[in-house]
Amino acid sequence: MTSMAETSAVIRMFHVHKRYGAKQALVDATLDIAKNEFLFISGPSGAGKSTLLKLLYLAEPVSEGQILVDGMNLSRIPRSRIPMLRRKFGIIFQDYKLIPTRTVYENVALVLEVQGKKRSLIEKKVKSVLRVVGMEDRQTAYPPSLSGGEQQRVAVARAVAGDPKIILADEPTGSLDEDSAAIIFQLLNMFFNRGATVVVATHDKALIESATGRVLQIRQGRLETPPDI
Amino acid sequence: MIFYTQRAIKDILDNRFLNVVTIITIALSVLIVSAFGLFFLNAQDMFNAWKKGVRIMVYLAPGTSEAQRLDTRYRLQTIAGIQSIRFISKDDALELMKDRMQRQTSLLDNLRENPLPDAYEVTLVTESNSPEKIEFLAQRIEGLPSVSEVEYGQQWIDRFANFFNLFKLVGYGMGAMFFMATVFIAANTIRLVLYSRREEIHIMRLVGATDNFIRFPFYLEGLIQGLSGGLIGLGMLFTAFSAIGSQFEQTLSAEMVAVRFFSMGTCTAILCGGMVTGLLGCFFSLKQFVKE
Numbered sequence: 001m002t003s004m005a006e007t008s009a010v011i012r013m014f015h016v017h018k019r020y021g022a023k024q025a026l027v028d029a030t031l032d033i034a035k036n037e038f039l040f041i042s043g044p045s046g047a048g049k050s051t052l053l054k055l056l057y058l059a060e061p062v063s064e065g066q067i068l069v070d071g072m073n074l075s076r077i078p079r080s081r082i083p084m085l086r087r088k089f090g091i092i093f094q095d096y097k098l099i100p101t102r103t104v105y106e107n108v109a110l111v112l113e114v115q116g117k118k119r120s121l122i123e124k125k126v127k128s129v130l131r132v133v134g135m136e137d138r139q140t141a142y143p144p145s146l147s148g149g150e151q152q153r154v155a156v157a158r159a160v161a162g163d164p165k166i167i168l169a170d171e172p173t174g175s176l177d178e179d180s181a182a183i184i185f186q187l188l189n190m191f192f193n194r195g196a197t198v199v200v201a202t203h204d205k206a207l208i209e210s211a212t213g214r215v216l217q218i219r220q221g222r223l224e225t226p227p228d229i
Numbered sequence: 230m231i232f233y234t235q236r237a238i239k240d241i242l243d244n245r246f247l248n249v250v251t252i253i254t255i256a257l258s259v260l261i262v263s264a265f266g267l268f269f270l271n272a273q274d275m276f277n278a279w280k281k282g283v284r285i286m287v288y289l290a291p292g293t294s295e296a297q298r299l300d301t302r303y304r305l306q307t308i309a310g311i312q313s314i315r316f317i318s319k320d321d322a323l324e325l326m327k328d329r330m331q332r333q334t335s336l337l338d339n340l341r342e343n344p345l346p347d348a349y350e351v352t353l354v355t356e357s358n359s360p361e362k363i364e365f366l367a368q369r370i371e372g373l374p375s376v377s378e379v380e381y382g383q384q385w386i387d388r389f390a391n392f393f394n395l396f397k398l399v400g401y402g403m404g405a406m407f408f409m410a411t412v413f414i415a416a417n418t419i420r421l422v423l424y425s426r427r428e429e430i431h432i433m434r435l436v437g438a439t440d441n442f443i444r445f446p447f448y449l450e451g452l453i454q455g456l457s458g459g460l461i462g463l464g465m466l467f468t469a470f471s472a473i474g475s476q477f478e479q480t481l482s483a484e485m486v487a488v489r490f491f492s493m494g495t496c497t498a499i500l501c502g503g504m505v506t507g508l509l510g511c512f513f514s515l516k517q518f519v520k521e
Contacts, residue, residue, distance in 0.1 A: 087437035
């Protein structure tokens with residue numbers, strides 16, 4: 001009989017290993033993440049937090065084990081379907097990963113352009129999310145002219161513009177000051193409250209302590225906390 | 230489609246220098262290869278015109294009577310392969326020579342007697358244009374009574390034909406090399422652009438862009454580069470053709486040969502060739518890069 005946890009899990013990992021040559025980056029990771037759950041993955045630098053996230057959106061292939069994302073088995077997914085997988089996620093990076101030669105508007109619009117949305121819809125949506133993150137007035141600015149906090153807000157806007165089911169944030173506040181970090185966290189909470197599943201990889205203890213959400217510890221590639229919901 | 234085109238144009242403008250280099254390379258290749266082609270086209274026209282009017286001059290022996298002349302004409306008419314026969318009297322021949330040697334008419338005026346013979350100008354049918362048939366006919370005509378000499382200038386046409394064919398072969402070879410070199414340069418340009426935008430392409434993949442979404446604007450860029458290069462190359466050729474062609478117009482019209490530029494169909498084919506060159510350059514670069 002399928003458990004409550006299994007039916008509500010949007011991400012499932014079964015005995016996942018990841019190796020980089022001789023180095024074990026992730027060891028026997030088994031994990032379920034529920035729909036509309038706020039999960040912190042915490043641990044020191046080099047523990048495997050980023051690796052775990054990268055496996056979810058197939059930035060890296062799994063060495064061993066299986067991952068299911070919204071019913072898609074990542075071991076069996078053909079290369080041509082990887083873009084479809086990635087559209088389920090909104091990803092926020094520590095280094096923002098904005099395209100410096102495109103404006104704030106164009107960076108956010110990109111997510112909708114790749115999905116083939118109409119111009120009119122893109123315009124409406126982009127302006128809406130930029131308003132939410134407080135960057136509506138900087139639409140025509142280029143990322144290099146923005147502060148770190150502003151860039152990360154644009155990155156959050158890009159991550160949510162496509163209405164993804166899952167938001168992955170890899171050290172989203174790592175390069176930011178306290179105030180900017182707080183804004184980012186508020187935005188993540190907002191989208192969580194709107195129904196998204198949010199997974200945040202961070203070593204920021206203050207951030208974790210200020211929030212309510214499950215916390216998963218990872219150390220030297222091993223998950224230390226019970227993985228079930 | 231409009232979106233991809235806008236992206237392609239923006240990318241071209243963002244990487245102006247690299248794209249201008251590629252466009253100029255394509256333009257020069259189109260210019261050089263098309264110039265060869267245009268030369269061959271007109272040389273072939275000229276050659277065909279000369280071949281059509283293949284003639285044998287049959288010079289009659291001095292002192293040939295009217296009756297003998299008519300007898301020779303009758304015998305000529307019975308020979309298969311002859312299209313027409315025109316009698317050129319010695320007086321007509323002298324007048325013709327005076328026309329062509331207008332600066333030396335004083336020499337001709339001072340001649341005590343006309344040294345030129347009566348002659349028949351024999352035009353052959355097109356089917357008899359081969360060197361072997363001309364040779365055969367000439368020998369037959371030479372054997373006729375009252376014929377002192379038979380002249381046909383076709384040996385040089387044969388040599389020219391061989392040279393022309395060799396030149397054409399060289400032209401094809403050079404055309405192929407230019408094409409490959411241009412594709413290679415176009416591919417390298419795209420590769421440089423891709424390399425400079427690798428981070429952007431990586432981000433596009435992370436947000437769910439398909440390979441086609443990434444590739445398509447580059448293909449359009451290649452087409453635009455090829456079309457631009459083709460237009461510039463053809464434009465330069467046409468300008469040169471107009472300038473140089475007008476210089477030789479008088480000479481060529483005397484020979485009843487007209488030089489011509491490519492037809493619209495050929496121009497379109499050349500432009501398509503330019504576009505294919507640009508597209509192929511993109512294809513080879515993208516094939517490797519996007520997979521990486």
